[in-house]
Amino acid sequence: MGLRGKKIVLAASNSESSEYEQKAWSQMLLATLPARYTKTFNVNWPRPNEVGPDGQAKYVPHGLRIVESLLLQKFSADDIAVCYPEQLDRFIGDETRVVGIHAHNPLGITFATDVYPYFYGKDVEPINAAEFRKVIRHPALRRHKPHLKLIVGGPGSWQLERKNLLDEWEVDCLVDGEGEDVVLPLFEGAVRGEPLPRKVEGKSPSLDRIPPIHHRSTYGVVEITRGCGRGCQFCSVALRGGKSIPLPQILHNVRAQVAEGTDTILLTTEDLFLYEQGPKFRTNVPALKRLFESVAAVPGVKHINLTHGTMAPFLANPELLDELSELVVGKSSSQHEESTHPDKRYAIMFIGLETVSPRLFNQYMKGKAYPFRPEQWPDVVLKGMELQNKYNWFPICTFILGLPGETEEDTKQSLDLLFALKDSKWVVVPTLFVPLEDTRLGVKESATIYSLTDLQWEFFFTCWRYNLDFWRRERATQWKFNIGIPIYYYLMGQKIFGSKLKYPLFRLAHFPEWFLRRRLYLDFSGRMQPRWQAPDHVPIPEYRLRPMIPEVSGSTREQAQLQVF
Ligand code: B12
Ligand code: SF4
Incomplete structure (x- = not known):
């Protein structure tokens, strides 16, 4: 392709495109693990995504495939390339007029992902954010920026506006919401070199506007x-x-x-x-x-x-x-x-x-x-979990901590239910409340990991204790983890989060219940009966x-x- 490039280039980051470990839930790790410590955690990342013989991406997030299909209604396939950052050099050239980037969770500031990187310090960024930067600040894109427009869309595009990055990253237009009714006019305008609105809200399209995908x-x-x-x-x-x-x-x-x-x-x-x-x-x-x-x-x-x-x-x-x-x-x-x-x-x-x-x-x-x-x-x-488990459905369930107005009594009720679900076959993921754009709670304050109460920390680590016990396959190495946790607490955790973290975290490390019982709300020693039953x-x-x-x-x-x- 060389210097000319394609008229329209669509791109997605490596972590959001990856079929990491062939398990969708594993890709979520890439949004939660800090980029800096991937080697320490032995996360086999990055892995190259597969590329076709023409240099185009073999798979990208579905939303970008929909954008591609919409564009194919008016443009020829020859005008469009869909690729990963490594191939941007090949497709962005003198004739490129518009680059569209997909953003699923580009800065890692939405539910769940907003929490985990902080365990490693205040200034860490998740893999997802580091990978997104590689697309949006790609040298080829910056070099050719004077003659092309940059459009960002996808379910997490709002994050760029929330963090005031639109100017710094030279984004011409941010598409927030569904793309069906807005993508074509925007890209056509960009190809004609017309100025674009800074932000466009995509509304729900009628069913017949959702196109079938090509790739x-x-x-x-x-x-x-x-x-x-x-x-x-x-x-x-x-x-x-x-x-x-x-x-x-x-x-x-x-x-x-x-x-x-x-x-x-x-x-x-x-x-x-x-x-x-x-x-x-x-x-x-x-x-x-x-x-x-x-x-x-x-x-x-x-x-x-x-x-x-x-x-x-x-x-x-x-x-x-x-x-x-x-x-x-x-x-x-x-x-x-x-x-x-x-x-x-x-x-x-x-x-x-x-x-x-x-x-x-x-x-x-x-x-x-x-x-x-x-x-x-x-x-x-309770009944739903019992029925699902009976039929071999093991759900991944999320809880939101720090919903606006949550009191100690509310957290206790959630802990009571968690206790009643102790032997279920499931994954339970605690997340923190994030006021998403365009929601009715969008104007409320985010819950932050630094303001979690003792009970909320207990909830948080009880969830992970359950997950560890049910999902860990290499039981022989459990002791290493159990020892590593108190070391983490005294070297780092205590300094970042204070002492509220201590006993809930020690439960994750399987400390004996006679030691934890009087310091935590739930008692795993067998003396406490669940408040609820299915x-x-x-x-x-x-x-x-x-x-x-x-x-x-x-x-x-x-x-x-x-x-x-
Ligand atoms: C499938 C899916 C996944 C899969 C596959 C993800 C992938 N990378 O392909 C898996 C399970 C791996 C996943 C993971 C995560 N996901 Co997810 N995921 C979804 C889900 C269920 C469907 C996405 C989809 O394909 N939708 C259909 C397409 C057509 O919709 P769309 O992507 O929004 O695209 C439209 C517009 O956004 C726009 N558009 C899209 N791209 C572009 C690009 C341009 C240039 C333009 C102009 C427009 C545009 O046009 C499209 C057509 O209308 C959505 C919920 C949903 N139903 O949308 C959640 C959702 C997108 N995920 C979400 C989250 C939070 C995550 C995780 C962070 C989960 C976590 N907490 O750990 C991780 C992040 C993973 C990562 N590495 O990025 C949130 C995003 C919340 C937010 N608004 O910020 C959603 C909305 C779920 C929710 N309700 O909470 N996810
Ligand atoms: S409205 Fe409620 S039930 Fe529907 S997708 Fe959102 S969280 Fe789930």
């Missing part, structure tokens, strides 16, 4: 729904009504990816159970079954993995696990010795539990429990079973669903 996405992401509509106040997609991608388009996207070398598909959604949903979030089990059967039947598909889901549908639809588990568990690429499946497979899905305090739940996220009532949330969680049955309130909203479709249905709350 492979990282982890074989295939979107099956967009939006949610359950209305949680901290969530950036809360008010976007749920819509389902038509099955023929889903299958086209699966085939496009398999044709380019993947055998694993990640069915992507805010909530699996919103796929082809009925009124009032009613789960459409037959449609889900059809979806899994059809994707599994595409030649070349070996594994199907899942992204997000919610707890309530497992209880509201008793037939769901019976109907779906054979395919969902059988096609999963994950295996664990505790699974009762013949191949030791388990299905994995991200589920946001966020809090157990009925007060906070009612205030910020009551839609999550629907059709159950907020007061039933602890029962929904009930036999969680009844759906009568009035919620009555049809309230007529069967509608499209945006009318979206509005109708929001009225449920």
Whole structure:
């Protein structure tokens, strides 16, 4: 390509494009581990992403593939290159007029990622942030900047504005939100050399505006729904009504990816159970079954993995696990010795539990429990976990610490539930509240790791103690970890976070319970009984079973669903 370059160049960072360890949850590590200490932690990073014979990327985040498809509606494939930073030299040249960069979590300042790097000091940056800088400050981009426009978009693009980096990084236009209705006019304007607005808000497009993709996405992401509509106040997609991608388009996207070398598909959604949903979030089990059967039947598909889901549908639809588990568990690429499946497979899905305090739940996220009532949330969680584990679904659950107004009593309630879930088969990830742009809690203060209370620290490390006990495979080296923790505390942790960290951290190191018992809220010695137990049955309130909203479709249905709350 050399000096001329391509008219339009689309790029994503290596860490956000990587199919690291072939496990989607592993890529999250790249957003949380500090770039400086990757060698210390033996994280096999960086790994080269695969490049095609023409130098273009083999896989990039799905959102960038959608942008590419939108551009292909007006531009020829010859005008566009999609690449990783190493190939920018090859594609950015004198004829390049616009570079579009995807940002999933470019500075690592969103949920979960905002916490972990701080354990290594105040000035560390996660791998993701270091890798994003390599794209956006690439010498080829800076050299050719006078004759090209730089557009940044993606779910984490807001972070650049939050950190005031738009000028320093010479970003001409920031796209916040969905791209379907804004990408083409912006790129066309940029190609014509017209000035661009500094920021554009992308609104929810109509279903027919979401284009099928042409090439492979990282982890074989295939979107099956967009939006949610359950209305949680901290969530950036809360008010976007749920819509389902038509099955023929889903299958086209699966085939496009398999044709380019993947055998694993990640069915992507805010909530699996919103796929082809009925009124009032009613789960459409037959449609889900059809979806899994059809994707599994595409030649070349070996594994199907899942992204997000919610707890309530497992209880509201008793037939769901019976109907779906054979395919969902059988096609999963994950295996664990505790699974009762013949191949030791388990299905994995991200589920946001966020809090157990009925007060906070009612205030910020009551839609999550629907059709159950907020007061039933602890029962929904306990019973939902029991049912899932029985069928070899081992969810990854998140909690949010430091929601605005959280009191000691609220944290105790979450700790009580955590205790009741002690022997579950799951991953539990504590995160800190981050006020995301465009959410109803967007104006509130972030929770910071430095202001965690004793109880919140206990919650934090109890989660990781559970994870360690359930997921650690090399038990023989556990003692090294147990010794390393107090050393870390006295050399570094105490100085960074103070003494509140001490006993919760020592529980992570398996210190004896006779030592910890009187210093912590939970007692693991066997003397304390859980305050909650999974009930036999969680009844759906009568009035919620009555049809309230007529069967509608499209945006009318979206509005109708929001009225449920
Ligand atoms: C699949 C997925 C993953 C996968 C794959 C990620 C990947 N790199 O491909 C995995 C599981 C690995 C993952 C990891 C993480 N993820 Co993620 N992920 C998703 C998920 C479920 C789908 C993403 C997707 O493909 N959506 C469909 C596409 C079409 O949407 P889109 O990417 O937003 O793209 C649209 C626009 O943003 C825009 N656009 C996108 N790119 C570009 C580029 C340009 C130039 C322009 C103009 C426009 C544009 O146009 C597109 C079409 O409308 C979303 C939730 C969701 N449903 O979107 C969360 C989500 C994006 N992830 C999120 C987070 C927090 C993470 C993690 C940081 C998790 C963590 N806490 O550790 C890590 C970071 C990993 C990393 N190394 O970067 C958050 C982002 C929150 C925020 N707003 O900052 C989301 C929104 C989930 C949530 N609700 O919290 N993730
Ligand atoms: S259920 Fe999940 S995706 Fe839906 S609004 Fe709540 S947090 Fe967001």
